[in-house]
Structure formats: structure tokens, C-alpha cells
Amino acid sequence: MLESRSVSKSFFGKTVLKDVDLILEPGKIYALLGPNGSGKTTWMKLAASLLKPTSGEILYKEEPVGLASRKEIAYLPTDPFFYSWMTVQDVGRYYADFFEDFQPEAFEKLLSKMELPTNLKVRTLSSGMTAKLKIAATLARNAKVYLLDEPFNGIDLLARNQIMESIISSLNPEVTLVLSSHLVEEIESVIDTSIFMKDGLVAEVCNTEDLRTREGLSLTQKYRQIMQNRANLG
Amino acid sequence: MKQLLKYEFRKTRSVKIIVFLVAMIFEVLFLIGLPFKSLEKIGMLGMGGLVFTTVFGIFMIGIIGISNLYTDLNTKQGYMLFMTPRNGYQVIGAKVLENGLSLLLGGIFFGILGSIDLMLVAVRTGDFIKLLNQTLHSMGMVEISPLQIFWSIAVVLLFWLSVVTMAFFAVTLQAAILNGKRFGGLISIMIFIGMNILVSIVFSQINRLIPMGTNDYLNSSIWMIESTAVTVALYFLTGWIVEKKLSI
Amino acid sequence: MKLETTVPIYLQVGEEIKKAIVTGKVKPGEKLPSARELALKYTINPNTAARVYQHLEQEGIAMTKRGMGTYVIENQDLTDQIRIGMAQELVSHFVGNMKELGFSEAEIVKLIEEER
Numbered sequence: 001m002l003e004s005r006s007v008s009k010s011f012f013g014k015t016v017l018k019d020v021d022l023i024l025e026p027g028k029i030y031a032l033l034g035p036n037g038s039g040k041t042t043w044m045k046l047a048a049s050l051l052k053p054t055s056g057e058i059l060y061k062e063e064p065v066g067l068a069s070r071k072e073i074a075y076l077p078t079d080p081f082f083y084s085w086m087t088v089q090d091v092g093r094y095y096a097d098f099f100e101d102f103q104p105e106a107f108e109k110l111l112s113k114m115e116l117p118t119n120l121k122v123r124t125l126s127s128g129m130t131a132k133l134k135i136a137a138t139l140a141r142n143a144k145v146y147l148l149d150e151p152f153n154g155i156d157l158l159a160r161n162q163i164m165e166s167i168i169s170s171l172n173p174e175v176t177l178v179l180s181s182h183l184v185e186e187i188e189s190v191i192d193t194s195i196f197m198k199d200g201l202v203a204e205v206c207n208t209e210d211l212r213t214r215e216g217l218s219l220t221q222k223y224r225q226i227m228q229n230r231a232n233l234g
Numbered sequence: 235m236k237q238l239l240k241y242e243f244r245k246t247r248s249v250k251i252i253v254f255l256v257a258m259i260f261e262v263l264f265l266i267g268l269p270f271k272s273l274e275k276i277g278m279l280g281m282g283g284l285v286f287t288t289v290f291g292i293f294m295i296g297i298i299g300i301s302n303l304y305t306d307l308n309t310k311q312g313y314m315l316f317m318t319p320r321n322g323y324q325v326i327g328a329k330v331l332e333n334g335l336s337l338l339l340g341g342i343f344f345g346i347l348g349s350i351d352l353m354l355v356a357v358r359t360g361d362f363i364k365l366l367n368q369t370l371h372s373m374g375m376v377e378i379s380p381l382q383i384f385w386s387i388a389v390v391l392l393f394w395l396s397v398v399t400m401a402f403f404a405v406t407l408q409a410a411i412l413n414g415k416r417f418g419g420l421i422s423i424m425i426f427i428g429m430n431i432l433v434s435i436v437f438s439q440i441n442r443l444i445p446m447g448t449n450d451y452l453n454s455s456i457w458m459i460e461s462t463a464v465t466v467a468l469y470f471l472t473g474w475i476v477e478k479k480l481s482i
Numbered sequence: 483m484k485l486e487t488t489v490p491i492y493l494q495v496g497e498e499i500k501k502a503i504v505t506g507k508v509k510p511g512e513k514l515p516s517a518r519e520l521a522l523k524y525t526i527n528p529n530t531a532a533r534v535y536q537h538l539e540q541e542g543i544a545m546t547k548r549g550m551g552t553y554v555i556e557n558q559d560l561t562d563q564i565r566i567g568m569a570q571e572l573v574s575h576f577v578g579n580m581k582e583l584g585f586s587e588a589e590i591v592k593l594i595e596e597e598r
Contacts, residue, residue, distance in 0.1 A: 052481060067320070071319045079313075081310045081312075081313040082314065083311065085248075094241070094314070098320075
């Protein structure tokens with residue numbers, strides 16, 4: 001279980017996250033939804049223990065995130081980050097070297113599904129291929145928590161389907177999945193709970209099926225409602 | 235740690251290969267010029283080139299390590315390193331160790347090469363070395379011998395390693411303070427110079443305590459101990475900064 | 483199947499399965515795909531897929547045997563029952579819409595006969 005307790009983060013006096021309280025339960029797929037700059041990436045980095053909160057804490061299994069949690073929490077950054085001298089295969093070896101939960105067979109399977117040859121050098125990959133490589137490596141880990149920051153960015157339609165399938169397959173009662181996206185339509189159908197973020201604050205949390213049942217709203221409509229509402233107030 | 239080390243070596247591979255190849259080219263030139271008096275100029279070129287490559291090579295090994303650290307701390311590439319379940323001490327430790335081992339191997343390589351070449355020259359010219367040693371002896375310096383070569387290289391390497399570690403510290407401190415803002419390079423250099431001055435002052439005070447006319451070997455031993463102390467101290471400091479203060 | 487995102491997904495997938503039963507694609511007593519397979523087939527959340535089956539169970543259409551999967555109820559009349567139930571829903575929906583447009587019941591019947 002991943003818990004965010006009154007987490008705030010500031011950079012040089014600028015507040016990026018304010019008092020974020022969240023409880024993320026295993027067996028569910030969460031969405032972090034919000035415009036650019038709403039704090040989604042920052043929160044994920046905090047949960048991945050790449051950043052330290054200015055105040056508050058993020059707990060994984062009741063312990064503050066850190067070295068130990070990195071073994072069970074898989075983070076997918078938005079930007080490309082692989083060493084340019086590596087080949088696709090090297091990336092797999094790197095992950096295998098450092099992550100005990102990495103499964104090379106799953107990695108290879110994903111690569112072939114997305115038609116990414118293993119001998120290509122990272123520096124020659126197009127942005128789409130880099131995006132595919134990133135997600136393949138991350139999902140090939142048998143992690144307990146997946147933090148996927150804009151996993152569909154730069155991915156073509158067909159590959160998107162394959163990735164969706166992999167995401168759906170990754171879910172089991174012990175796994176927590178968190179996706180962030182600003183393209184809500186893409187992920188609507190697989191989201192259990194949506195966390196709407198605006199200006200570093202949690203605007204609202206809602207169960208997507210309840211949203212449809214009680215208010216007859218799609219996630220996209222709700223998103224617009226919340227984001228425009230805030231704009232009016234601000 | 236072993237994995238970290240493996241990748242640190244991989245990251246610095248290309249520079250080393252280039253240095254090795256260049257050294258080999260000069261070595262060939264030196265060997266060509268050896269037997270024939272008419273090709274002596276080529277031999278000298280080779281010899282000069284080898285000295286240059288040694289210095290430059292050692293320098294570049296340090297620089298590439300520092301450059302890699304800068305990239306790891308200030309660009310997205312850092313995710314590779316910092317998303318792994320390894321703490322700051324392990325990460326920096328692998329870098330310092332890689333640098334130290336590379337310098338050691340480089341030192342051994344050039345030391346052996348230099349020793350062999352020296353012996354070849356001795357065989358070729360016979361008296362030349364004797365004459366050289368007599369001159370050096372009269373100037374109060376130690377004679378040239380393989381031991382001498384290796385010892386000097388060791389002193390230089392330990393010193394250079396401490397310099398590199400100091401640069402690691404400067405770059406890391408800069409990253410922790412600036413967090414990716416501009417002027418990272420400039421700030422790093424300023425911190426580096428500052429640290430250098432500080433360490434120099436501390437050691438000059440210590441060195442004043444050494445009596446004049448002390449054996450060269452003893453002098454350089456003290457120098458080596460000081461370098462090692464600096465390396466170890468700055469390693470721990472750098473590791474601490476990464477562990478406690480760093481944001482990627 | 484294109485999912486409508488303003489209507490509960492579990493209901494929509496449920497309707498799809500009912501249709502499959504009615505048209506004979508799925509027979510009474512037959513095993514339905516696992517929740518995971520259902521999720522992959524429709525690209526929906528596995529929890530939603532599970533809810534589909536809970537819903538079908540509540541409606542008396544399916545039955546989940548622990549550890550073995552979900553089965554369509556072994557009942558030959560079931561197909562007809564579902565068919566009639568779905569038809570009734572469609573008719574009431576249709577009639578309601580038509581009445582909203584101002585048609586009387588006689589006019590509605592006439593229009594249907596003309597349609598044939």
C-alpha cells in the first residue's frame with residue numbers, strides 16, 4: 001500500500017505540491033489526471049524516491065520510501081534516459097543486473113509484440129521506439145507498484161493497444177498501478193479511481209464507474225468540469 | 235557494487251581505447267627509430283609522444299569520470315543510476331573505485347611500457363643511461379630506474395585521484411545546491427578551486443613540520459598519504475551529499 | 483465494441499454477453515472467459531470485468547464456481563428469458579422516446595406496421 005501524507009514539495013521557493021494526501025490500494029489502477037505543471041510528475045518522483053519531500057512523507061508498506069522501496073516500485077519517467085551507447089538488449093541486461101524482479105522473457109516478449117529489434121542502438125531509436133523500450137523494460141519488472149508517467153506519449157495506435165494489454169495483465173490483487181496522462185480518453189476504460197490534480201493540489205478523487213452510474217459523466221467530461229471550474233475560481 | 239562498477243567501466247571505455255591506440259602508435263614510432271640511427275628523429279617523436287600520451291591519458295581518465303558524474307547528476311540520464319536500489323555511498327564509491335583502478339591499470343601499463351623502452355634504449359646506447367644517471371646524481375636527484383618510474387607514477391596517480399575526487403565533490407555539491415539551474419559548470423569550478431585552496435593550506439601547514447633534506451622517498455610517501463586521506467574524506471562527503479540531499 | 487464512457491462499462495459489457503447468449507453464440511452452461519480474459523478482450527479494468535460477472539450473477543444469468551470460473555446458468559429457458567427481458571427494455575425505451583415526440587400509442591403501432 002502506498003500512502004502520501006501531507007506531502008508538499010517546493011523548488012527554490014516555488015510550491016509544486018501542496019499537502020497531498022492519498023492512499024493507494026493494491027489491486028487497483030489509478031489515474032493521475034491534470035494539466036502540465038499540476039504536480040503529477042513531481043508526486044511520482046517523490047513516490048519513486050528520486051526526490052525528497054519538503055514536508056510530509058510517502059510511505060510504502062508503512063515505511064518511508066527509499067532504497068528498499070525502489071526494489072518493489074517501478075517508475076517510468078517521461079523523458080528518455082538510457083545511455084546512448086547501449087543497445088536494446090543492453091537495456092534489458094541493465095535492468096536484470098539491478099532489479100531482482102526483472103523478467104527477461106517478459107521483456108523479450110513485449111519487444112517482439114511491439115516489433116522492436118534487440119540489436120538496435122539506443123542512439124539510433126526514434127522517439128516512438130524509445131518510448132516503447134522504456135515501457136517494455138518497466139513492465140517487464142514484476143513490481144508491486146508501477147508509476148507510469150505519460151506511458152502513451154509518442155506511442156503509435158497499435159503499440160498503444162499492446163501496452164494497454166500489458167498494463168491490464170500486470171494487475172493482480174498485490175499490484176498497484178498508477179498512470180498519469182493528460183489524454184484522458186486513452187485510458188478511461190481501464191481506470192478504477194481517478195485523482196485529479198490542479199496547481200499542486202488534489203482537486204478530487206473519484207471512482208470512475210461510480211461517476212458513470214451516479215452522474216452519467218465520462219472521465220473526460222469530469223476532467224473538463226474540474227479543470228474549468230478551478231480556472232473560474234482562480 | 236559490482237554491477238555499478240561494471241557500468242562505470244563501460245562508460246569510460248571509449249576514452250581508454252583511444253588513449254591505448256594512440257600510445258601504441260607512438261610506441262611503434264619509437265621502436266622503428268630505435269635500431270637505425272637515420273630514423274632517430276622518428277624514435278624521438280615516438281618517445282615524446284609516449285610521454286605526452288601518458289600525461290594526457292591519465293588526465294583524460296580523470297576528466298571522463300568527472301564528466302560522467304556531471305551528466306549523471308544534471309541530466310535525465312541520471313535516472314539510470316538513481317532509480318536503482320543503491321545508496322549514494324555505493325554510487326560514488328563505484329565511481330571513485332573505477333577511477334582509481336583505471337588510473338592504477340593505466341599507471342602499470344605506462345610504467346611497464348616506459349620501463350621496457352628504457353631498457354631498450356639502454357641496450358641500444360649503452361652509455362647514454364649511465365651518463366644520464368650521473369648527471370641526475372650530480373644534481374642531487376635519484377637515478378632513473380624502473381623502480382623510480384613506478385614510484386613516481388604512483389605518487390602522481392594518488393595525487394590525481396585525490397584531485398578527481400575533489401572534482402566529484404565539487405560537481406555533486408553544485409548539483410545539490412543548484413538542482414539543474416544554469417551555471418552548473420561555473421559553480422562546480424568555483425567550488426573545486428575553493429576546495430583546492432583549502433586543502434593546500436591545510437597540507438602546507440602539515441608539510442612545514444617535515445624537516446628539510448628528508449629522503450625523497452619519505453617525502454613522496456607523506457605526499458601519497460595526504461592524497462589518500464583527501465580522497466577518502468571527500469568520497470565520504472560526496473556520498474553523504476548524494477544520500478541525504480540530492481534531488482534528481 | 484465501442485464503449486460508451488458516460489454509461490457504466492460493466493453494464494455495457496453485461497449487455498454484450500446477454501446478446502451473445504440470446505443469439506446463441508454462447509450456450510447455457512457454457513464457460514465464460516475469465517475476468518482477466520474479459521478485461522483484455524474489451525480493454526477494460528479487471529475489477530470492472532469482475533463486476534460484470536457479479537452483475538450477471540445478480541440477474542440470475544451466470545454463476546461463478548470458486549476456482550473454476552464463471553458459467554452461463556444451465557437453463558434452456560434462460561435464452562428466451564433474457565431475450566424477452568432485453569426486448570422489453572428496448573420497447574419501453576422506444577415507446578418512451580416516441581411519446582416524448584408526441585406520438586400516441588395508436589400512431590406508434592401504425593408506424594411499426596408501415597415499417598414491416
